Structure formats: C-alpha cells, structure tokens
Amino acid sequence: MINLTFRDKQLNILSQDKDQSNKTLFSFTKKVKNINPAFFYESNRPHYKGKSFFWKSPDDGLVLVGLGITRSFINNSAEERFGQLERVWKKQLGSAMIDNPFETPGTGPLLFGGFSFDPYSIKEELWQPFGDALFYLPKFMLTALNGDCFMTVNLLENKEHEEAARLHAEKEIEELISHPMNENEHHASSSLLYKEEHSVGEWLTSVRDVVNLIKETKVEKVVLSRKMRLVFSNPPAPEEVLQNLNSQQPNSFIFAIESGERCFVGASPERLVKKSGNTIFSASLAGSIGRNKDPEEDLKLGQTLITDEKNLHEHALVVEMIKNALAPHCKSMEVPKHPELLKTPYIQHLYTPVKGTAKSSTSIFQLVEKLHPTPALGGVPTDKALELIREKEMMDRGLYAGPIGWTDFRGNGEFIVAIRSGLMKQDEAYLYAGCGLVADSNPEEELKETSMKFEPMLLAMEGTEE
Numbered sequence: 001m002i003n004l005t006f007r008d009k010q011l012n013i014l015s016q017d018k019d020q021s022n023k024t025l026f027s028f029t030k031k032v033k034n035i036n037p038a039f040f041y042e043s044n045r046p047h048y049k050g051k052s053f054f055w056k057s058p059d060d061g062l063v064l065v066g067l068g069i070t071r072s073f074i075n076n077s078a079e080e081r082f083g084q085l086e087r088v089w090k091k092q093l094g095s096a097m098i099d100n101p102f103e104t105p106g107t108g109p110l111l112f113g114g115f116s117f118d119p120y121s122i123k124e125e126l127w128q129p130f131g132d133a134l135f136y137l138p139k140f141m142l143t144a145l146n147g148d149c150f151m152t153v154n155l156l157e158n159k160e161h162e163e164a165a166r167l168h169a170e171k172e173i174e175e176l177i178s179h180p181m182n183e184n185e186h187h188a189s190s191s192l193l194y195k196e197e198h199s200v201g202e203w204l205t206s207v208r209d210v211v212n213l214i215k216e217t218k219v220e221k222v223v224l225s226r227k228m229r230l231v232f233s234n235p236p237a238p239e240e241v242l243q244n245l246n247s248q249q250p251n252s253f254i255f256a257i258e259s260g261e262r263c264f265v266g267a268s269p270e271r272l273v274k275k276s277g278n279t280i281f282s283a284s285l286a287g288s289i290g291r292n293k294d295p296e297e298d299l300k301l302g303q304t305l306i307t308d309e310k311n312l313h314e315h316a317l318v319v320e321m322i323k324n325a326l327a328p329h330c331k332s333m334e335v336p337k338h339p340e341l342l343k344t345p346y347i348q349h350l351y352t353p354v355k356g357t358a359k360s361s362t363s364i365f366q367l368v369e370k371l372h373p374t375p376a377l378g379g380v381p382t383d384k385a386l387e388l389i390r391e392k393e394m395m396d397r398g399l400y401a402g403p404i405g406w407t408d409f410r411g412n413g414e415f416i417v418a419i420r421s422g423l424m425k426q427d428e429a430y431l432y433a434g435c436g437l438v439a440d441s442n443p444e445e446e447l448k449e450t451s452m453k454f455e456p457m458l459l460a461m462e463g464t465e466e
C-alpha cells in the first residue's frame, strides 16, 4: 500500500478576493483588424508573464490567446471539482453585463484551463501552482476564427467605475494589437544541457507487473506513463516552444497555460469532447505505431497497425467506454464500427471519431466529468486502473493526461487530453509519455512507444529544425 498525501483537504478553495465579491463582471467584445494570433501571443506574452494562455484547434482553426487574469479559479478539492467550478462560473455569469454582438464561439467571457489527471495521486511540488483545477477568466483575449479577429475584455468593477475602466481598456487593446508582429523575429537559441529519463528499469518492472496482473485478473487495460527531465543552460521561452509546435505539429491541438513561473505546454492529437450548441464530438485515440519517411513503408506501418489485434483491443476498450459514458447524455450518437488511421508527424494512431446530439440540459463540464479519464489514459475498469497507476507510477501526473480546454459564456467549448506535453520550470522541463498496457503488451515495445511519444516535445523544446 502507498500513502497518499493530499494537496489540500479543504473542500472549497475556489478563489475570489473578498473585495471583488461585490463587483460586477463587465465584458465587451469588438472586432479588430486581422492579426496573426501566434505573433500576437509572441509579442505580448512577455508583458503578461505567468498570466497567459494559448489554444489552437486544428479542426476549426480557432485560436484563443489570453493575456492577464481578471479572475482565477483554482480548486484543490478532489471531490466535485467539475461541478464546483461550473457552479461558481455560472454564478459569475449570472450577474455579468455582457456586450458581445458576435455569435462566434470562443468570444465573450470564457474560462480557459485544465484539470489534473488524478486528484488522489501523490502530490509533487512541481504541479502545486496548478492545483487540481486551474482556470482563468482572462483580462484580454484574442479570438481568431475563419480570418476574423475579436478582442474580448473582461473587467470586474464597481458599476460606477465601468465607463472609465472601459475607456482605459480600449486604449490598452490598441496597444496590444499595434505591437510590431514580425514573422522572423529572432530568438536566442535555447541550449539543452542534458536530459534524463526517470528510472527506466523500475518502469519496465512496473510494466511487467501490470501486464501479469492483466493476464491474471479482470483488469483489462492500464496506461502507465513515465517522465523525462530536461535541463537547459538557456531555456526556451514558452512562445518559442509554441512557435515550434505550431510549425512542427500543425494538425494537433496546441496549448499553453502559465501559472507563476511555470508553463504547461503541448501539442495533443486527442480530443476529449467538443460541444457546439447541442452537437458533441469526442474521439477514441489509442493504438500506436511509428512513421516512415518512405511513403510505401509508411503505408505498410499503417496497415500493420490497423490489423494488429493487440492495438485494436487497446483501442476498442476506449470506444466502448466513451459510448457508455455519453449514452445517458445523448439523444443520438454516431460511432463508426472500425477505426481509421490518424497520422501525426512522428506517430500514427488508431482513431474513431464519435459524434452525438446532447440532451439540452447537458453541460460541457458534465461531459468532461463523465469522460475523464477514458481508458486511453486510465484503463479498464477505471477505478482499478487508477489505483494501479498510483501504485506503480509513484508520480504526480499533474495536468499531463488531464482535460484542458475552454468554455464560453454560451456553453460552447472544447476539452482535449493534455498528452504530448511538458511542464517548463525555469531552466528545467518535464516531459511525460504513456502507453496502454493490455494482456499482449511487450514491455520493450511499450518502452519504445513511450520514447516515440517524447519526440515531438523534445524537438519543440530543442527548437531543432526538421
């Protein structure tokens, strides 16, 4: 048995400064000239260190850039973290004055943030600034979609100060969008001193133990992950890493969120759930193989993956769980019978998109709570898999593999699974990678699979050109 140390046993630490409780949320959105959101982040983030976020969906191309924090919601209670956040957010919106004539999703007051993978795991100081849920209502937010750009400003003010605060914010917007945004801005190149993989031998032993357990018991799948520590003499800035991810992983969800001096950043191919009106999208992404530069060899690898019993089983368990989790919340659902291939630059996966029509009472937070963790990151059965992960990994995954994303004041939103990611902490970075273990897993192969999954973040952190 292991001793679990809880981050905090207090039930409700959703933060709100006392003197702000009688203030109203004023939010206004205006259309601005067309700007490149990546350059906008790059040129303005240095002035909002510790208080920024970035999001890009490869699917609809939506980009969100948050600068400054009007209110942060941090939750350290393991129980009810989804419901609690939703309640406090709804209360905030209940009295808000919102001036947003645009229907565009992701405009107006919006929460951006992430939930830790497992609030009951051991806690490491590394992840402390992120709690078990950290969400921001940004002060300034750029939304870019289909060639249109919008700026939203969120202010918590006494009613009599609203007018002056708005005028001031209008001026700040002008400054934000007038910074020179230069594509070829030169970065001092970062330099990696060394990298160390966390106890590979012990990890392999854990993999063997878990695979044996799967063979002998009713546990069907457990996802075990491991981490790698990078040490830089000259660490890259988050905006550089993001720029690299933007160019190296154009088909992944790209995200970054800062808390104090730490920044969690990544490029994940895996959607947890998207809600657009009552239409919901989820996906099973599990089962992996490498890529090959030679197109014929690459096709062969894909063919191997899509006919491989072990990978198909790993994948099917995820589809099954998603179907069961969504069924009570959906009027209808479409789930293809067979997976297709999803190729990222370094890895190909088995992929089954799931589409449904949600019952009108369903919120995105409810969907996230029901889905997380899918067996792509946890296992089957979920509770037993989580126990094994705690016992065998003996580390705090923090936000890695947890849901990260946004919801706007209309209830639209999208959450992804924060894999292919890393935490930047001064001159260090911690990368995480995991793999789904089933009865047929070969420990050495699984080790290779996790090595392959470190690769995209390593390249983005090193800034190496392909």
Ligand SMILES: C=C(O[C@@H]1C=C(C(=O)O)C=C[C@H]1O)C(=O)O
Residues within 6 Å of the ligand: 223, 225, 270, 285, 286, 287, 288, 314, 349, 376, 377, 419, 420, 432, 433, 434, 435, 436, 437, 453
């Ligand atoms: C756990 C990770 O990836 C997950 C595990 C996969 C697998 O084992 O085949 C594939 C995709 C992801 O759902 C990771 O990238 O860290």
Ligand SMILES: [Mg+2]
Residues within 6 Å of the ligand: 286, 287, 288, 314, 435, 436, 449
């Ligand atoms: Mg796998």
